[in-house]
Amino acid sequence: MSTQTEPAARVTGAGSTWSDAIVYEVYLRSFADGDGDGVGDLPGLAAHLSHLRALGVDAVWLTPFFPSPGHDHGYDVSDYTDVDTTFGGLAAFEELVAAAHAQGLRVLVDVVPNHTSHRHRWFRAALAEGRSGGRYRDYYLWRDPAADGGPPNNWLANFGGPAWTLDPASGQYYYHAYLPEQPDLNWRNPEVLAEWVRILELWLARGADGFRIDVAHNLLKHAAYPDNPELDVPTDGRTPVGRVSAARRLVRAHDVDQDGAADIFAALRAALPLTNAGEPPFLLGETVLDDPDRVARYVAPGRLHAAMWFGAQNVAFNAADIAAALEPGARPLDPGAGRYAWFLSNHDRARPASRLAEDGADRLAEDGAARLGADRALAVAAVLMVMPGPYVLYQGEELGAVDADVPVDLARDPIAVRAGEAAMARDRARTPMPWTAEDGRGFSAATPWLPHGQLPPAGSVADQSGVPDSHLERWRSMVAAWRAHRGTLPTAVEVLMDLGLVRVRRGPLTAVLSTGPEAPLPAGTTLWRSLPGDDDVVRPGETVWRLTEGRSR
Ligand code: GLC
Numbered sequence: 001m002s003t004q005t006e007p008a009a010r011v012t013g014a015g016s017t018w019s020d021a022i023v024y025e026v027y028l029r030s031f032a033d034g035d036g037d038g039v040g041d042l043p044g045l046a047a048h049l050s051h052l053r054a055l056g057v058d059a060v061w062l063t064p065f066f067p068s069p070g071h072d073h074g075y076d077v078s079d080y081t082d083v084d085t086t087f088g089g090l091a092a093f094e095e096l097v098a099a100a101h102a103q104g105l106r107v108l109v110d111v112v113p114n115h116t117s118h119r120h121r122w123f124r125a126a127l128a129e130g131r132s133g134g135r136y137r138d139y140y141l142w143r144d145p146a147a148d149g150g151p152p153n154n155w156l157a158n159f160g161g162p163a164w165t166l167d168p169a170s171g172q173y174y175y176h177a178y179l180p181e182q183p184d185l186n187w188r189n190p191e192v193l194a195e196w197v198r199i200l201e202l203w204l205a206r207g208a209d210g211f212r213i214d215v216a217h218n219l220l221k222h223a224a225y226p227d228n229p230e231l232d233v234p235t236d237g238r239t240p241v242g243r244v245s246a247a248r249r250l251v252r253a254h255d256v257d258q259d260g261a262a263d264i265f266a267a268l269r270a271a272l273p274l275t276n277a278g279e280p281p282f283l284l285g286e287t288v289l290d291d292p293d294r295v296a297r298y299v300a301p302g303r304l305h306a307a308m309w310f311g312a313q314n315v316a317f318n319a320a321d322i323a324a325a326l327e328p329g330a331r332p333l334d335p336g337a338g339r340y341a342w343f344l345s346n347h348d349r350a351r352p353a354s355r356l357a358e359d360g361a362d363r364l365a366e367d368g369a370a371r372l373g374a375d376r377a378l379a380v381a382a383v384l385m386v387m388p389g390p391y392v393l394y395q396g397e398e399l400g401a402v403d404a405d406v407p408v409d410l411a412r413d414p415i416a417v418r419a420g421e422a423a424m425a426r427d428r429a430r431t432p433m434p435w436t437a438e439d440g441r442g443f444s445a446a447t448p449w450l451p452h453g454q455l456p457p458a459g460s461v462a463d464q465s466g467v468p469d470s471h472l473e474r475w476r477s478m479v480a481a482w483r484a485h486r487g488t489l490p491t492a493v494e495v496l497m498d499l500g501l502v503r504v505r506r507g508p509l510t511a512v513l514s515t516g517p518e519a520p521l522p523a524g525t526t527l528w529r530s531l532p533g534d535d536d537v538v539r540p541g542e543t544v545w546r547l548t549e550g551r552s553r
Pocket of ligand 1: 072075076112178214215286347348
């Protein structure tokens with residue numbers, strides 16, 4: 001029997017401490033407000049660690065808390081060495097780490113190495129140095145205008161408009177994959193790597209156990225900056241993710257995922273010291289790529305420990321789609337390679353309870369549809385969980401949270417506010433955590449920075465806690481079952497799909513998901529199931545975990 005405070009190292013089997021860990025993503029601005037200003041912060045999180053402990057997760061990923069002008073809600077960092085006072089300052093970070101460690105939770109710091117804020121001292125220095133350059137000019141990517149005076153090539157920014165902005169003083173353009181306020185760093189300059197080693201060392205010394213690495217696939221751009229090929233038909237809204245529709249009309253041939261990008265992580269990993277607990281720091285990359293083989297390059301031996309595979313982000317609730325998203329994780333791994341990290345949601349995507357409510361539809365009309373979507377999301381999470389590699393759980397997913405309808409005048413995401421694509425806005429998944437059903441939702445007594453969304457169909461944390469078979473209690477029981485068994489499982493896994501059923505077989509554990517028919521279960525005993533009941537079958541929309549004797553592969 002596992003206990004909630006047992007560190008992951010002792011409960012995971014083959015592979016590293018993190019192989020089958022559950023990482024909980026805290027979107028700090030919206031988790032819990034400790035100082036009453038309407039914005040979530042580190043003291044607020046520290047006061048709610050018992051929620052993570054009761055859920056049984058192994059680690060917490062903190063979204064960026066560094067000083068930032070906030071054009072992209074903290075993903076535009078003006079000082080990587082400090083903690084913004086909005087989030088409680090450095091002392092609050094140190095207290096949070098101590099409290100988390102005391103409860104057996106590891107802490108992942110979200111770092112943003114692809115770009116800085118335009119207010120970062122490196123970029124200010126680069127501007128001041130001008131086109132003749134100095135140390136800092138070459139920290140960023142500068143090009144002369146095209147012959148017509150316009151941007152040097154046709155690359156587009158993910159949040160709208162060209163990916164180049166003119167610096168009138170020097171007459172040169174600088175490159176930004178996101179907003180003009182987020183200039184990209186030049187990772188071909190070894191000084192940039194050296195700076196980042198120092199930054200990561202600092203956070204390790206302050207108690208971090210590892211890092212979530214923002215847009216890890218983005219760090220290198222083609223050195224000659226050729227135009228990207230244009231698509232005849234823009235890709236649809238499902239893929240690639242996280243960018244405005246206009247930016248989807250180009251093939252991302254030359255501005256992301258360039259050869260050599262994954263080697264940067266080998267250099268970084270080799271340079272880092274152990275954590276204060278004497279472990280190798282965990283490196284979890286955000287790799288927003290459509291091709292799992294491209295993602296696999298980032299977890300080749302010596303590189304990242306885990307890389308997020310976005311395959312399950314777009315699945316409809318049908319067995320073929322789900323099995324196709326899982327399949328890459330069943331391919332044999334090189335010894336020493338890292339893993340795909342599995343997830344259904346994050347702060348950039350629609351909530352899975354909404355996405356999965358009606359196949360392909362994003363929005364929900366009725367409570368019943370929301371419950372169905374939440375049940376389906378749990379069923380899909382239960383097959384992802386069994387795959388080798390960490391599961392990353394986004395705050396609210398454990399409640400069955402649904403997308404919020406944020407009115408346009410209260411929208412905050414630059415995708416809505418700057419690019420005018422309200423339908424794409426990520427605010428829908430960023431509204432405050434509903435701790436209670438009361439007016440302020442137990443989040444804050446003040447007006448929150450984003451309005452509260454509708455409550456999950458099963459209610460707030462307080463409404464669901466201790467209620468048998470509530471969404472939250474089913475999540476808790478799944479995690480407890482997982483913690484008790486994951487250490488006994490081999491790394492090899494088999495994914496089978498047949499007539500509306502997905503089967504994931506990992507040694508003695510078989511997860512069976514039905515997206516269609518009721519079906520018999522494999523011989524054995526039921527360890528856990530996603531819907532209430534004790535039938536001897538898997539029902540439509542359900543995942544059942546069976547322990548089958550004598551089966552190991
Ligand atoms: C990542 C973050 C997203 C951010 C972007 C630019 O995708 O998850 O929130 O806007 O990077 O830093």
